[in-house]
Amino acid sequence: MKRVSILLFCIIIVFAFPLPSAGREAVFKTSFNSGDIPSIDQSLVSDFIGIQLADEMTVGLFRQDEITGAIEPGMATDWELSEDRLLIRMNLLKDVPWVRYDAESGAVEEVKNCDGGVRTVTAHDFVYGIERTLRPDTASPYAFLVNQVVSGAAAYHSGETTDFTTVGVKAVDNSTLEIRFTESGEFNLSILSMWMMHAMPSWIIDGDTCTEGLGERWTEAETYQGYGPFTLKEWVHDSNLTLIRNPFWPGTDSVPEPKLDEVQYALIGDVMALSEYESGNMDYAVIPAGDYDRITTDPLYADHLVFQPTSIGTEWLAYNSLLAPTDDVRVRLALSYAVDKDAIVQAVRAGVSAPYFVNPGVSGAPKLEVYPDLGIMYDPEKAKALLAEYCEEKGITPSEIxxxxxxxxxxxNKLRAEAVQSMWEKTLGIKVSLQNSEWAVFKVERKEGLANVYRSSWVQDYMDANNFTADVFLCPGGGYQEILDWPSLGCTDLSNPNYIRYADTIRTAGKESDPGKRAELYAAAEEILLIDEAILNPLSWNYAYVLMNPAITAPESATGYQRWEKWEKAGE
Incomplete structure (x- = not known):
């Protein structure tokens, strides 16, 4: 009752756009296969599904084109860089209202402020969003990227200063935003486009004179406010989530007005999703390995099959170097060499074998045709020799491991784990135990360090090799640093010579403008990760056959992220 009263008192609506009563709604029906969606809060999302949703319900300063990966205008209509490329001034799209869905009226409605005017997105909302992401108590998993590119951000995020005016983010006026960079980088604008730097509604999160702040509870369907081409209609946790078209989004060349009326997510497993697809209740489905041959050879689905990058990402195994026996590099290397990646891809019917970590689809990445011997592939004899050396030193047999x-x-994930388990047990003669948990739980458990190996995946946030290197592994704040604990727990000791070489190499690569030299540097960094330190084993790059309703017309995304505002559904 308290929440309802807040909404009735504080969120006054000036216009409402009910759904059209004539004709069928254009609804795209899809699924998410790992329990509930952890978060849609821009400061807190860190996974593929959360990022996809946040990018459709709000729009960043810039926006990544899903076909080319190029950076296009988002809320920034035009911008100017200083001569030294350390300061950017952006003019923002004007008169874009904040909106919410009202379940009682069945309409998306504009939100009003305390004075009775429509709340529109301003430069101050972007400043607030960035400040909130950088607050130490927000614990944003992607604050580290803001720290890398925005002047003064790291000191504010660490608590060294509580004065946000020392951070290089400034609202010149309601429609002009300035950001000062730490250094000139090839990828600065890409990072400015990301979700954790989107505008956020301070009044509903922290409160104002007429609104009680809800904190992290603001993302529930009853209270969510956004401004993108879609907004949140319904979220029944562990069951379903629905986005609805925002009729107030003005539409731009890069972010047009949506033609779909809704996007509906069923939170179900892949097998059930396929069954729903075959029953005509789903527009998209991943093909489970057990159904792969049946579906791909059935003429009924010939025009439904799409082979695509499910994301520009890498499927990999993260090794726990602080827990025996994977605390020994020989064991980690033995595990890596004992995995037949081609067989794994065949078993799960998805992906292409990945000898190295950085996805070759991103800018700066080494290409297979230039570096055919880079990385690590199946070599069972080398795996056995490494484990034998370890066992002899420890005075044990492989069966005791x-x-x-x-x-x-x-x-x-289950099928992949069982395939790897079988390879390790048969090739190395060790015992392998499998453990699984729902995604939201797994994200917490993998930081506790109680397992030797964690199934892992990294999907690009922006199309540059820096996002597969510095953003994943560097201290402090790399996306997987708290899981790998490399080079040390909590980044307390950075003296590991291999880590120093790795960090120096990728930092140099990030500033290098020559594509050939960049690729050479990133190739050298791969050898450190995969061979010298062996802290991970890349398994595959993300490609797969999926089923898509032929009635859907959509751009072929090369990034894995979809721009649903560009989709159409025929006959609806």
Whole structure:
């Protein structure tokens, strides 16, 4: 009752756009296969599904084109860089209202402020969003990227200063925003486009003179406010989530007005999603490995099959270097060489074998045709020799070694884990135990360090090799640093010579403008990760056959992220 009263008192609506009563709604129906969606809060999302949703319900300063990966205008209509490329001034799209869905009226409605005017997105909302992401108590998983590119951000995020005016983010006026960079980088604008730097509604999160702040509870369907081409209509946790078209989004060349009326997510497993697809109740479905041959050879689905990058990402195994026996580099290397990646891809019916980590689809990445011998592939004899050396030193036999492999619950992850388990047990003669948990739980458990191996995945946030290197592994704040604990727990000791070489190499690569030299540097960094330190083993790059309703017309995304505002559904 308290929440309802807040909404009735504080969120006054000036216009409402009910759904049209004539004709069928254009609804895209899809699924998410690993339990509930952890978060849609721009400061807190860190996974593929959360990013996808946040990018459709709000729009960043810039926006990544899903076909080319190029940076296009988002809320920034035009911009100017200083001569030294350290200061950017952006003019923002004007008169874009904040909106919410009202379940009682069945309409998306504009939100009013305390004075009775429509709340529109301003430069101050972007300043607030960035400040909130950088607050130490927000614990934003992607604040580290803001720290890398925005002047003064790291000191504010660490608590060294509480004065946000020392951070290089300034609202010149309601429609003009300035940001000062730490250094000139090839990828600065890409990072400015990301979700954790979007505008956020301070009045509903922290409160104002007429609104009680809800904190992290603001993302529930009853209270969510956004401004993108879609907004949140319904979220029944562990069951379903629905986005609805925002009729107040003005439409731009890069972010047009949506033609779909709704996007509906069923939070179900892949097997059930396929069954729903075959029953005509779903527009998109991943093909589980057990159904792969049946579906791909059935003429009924010939025009439904799409082979695509499910994301520009890498599927990989993260090794726990602080827990025996994976605390020994020889064991980690033995595990890597004992995995037949081609067989894994065949078993799960998805992906292409990945000898190295950085996805070759991003800018600066080494290409297979230029670096055919880079990385690590199947070599069972080398694996046995490494483990034999370790066992001889320890005075044990391989049968006395136990490895715990943990993964997030899904049909495909289970199949992959069982295939790897079989390879390790047969090739190395060790015991391998499998553990699984729902995605939201797994994200917490993998930081506790109780397993030797964690199923892992990295999907591009922006199309540059820096996002597969510095943003993943560097201290402090790399996306997987708290899981790998490399080079040390909590980044307390950075003296590891291999880490120093790795950090220096990728920092140099990030500033290098020559594509050939960049690729050479990133190739050298791969050898440090995969061979010298062996802290991970890349398994595959993300490609797969999926089923898509032929009635859907959509751009072929090369990034894995979709721009639903560009989609159409025929006959609806």
């Amino acid at each position: 136990e490895i715990i492999y943990a993964y997030s619950t899904s049909d495909q």
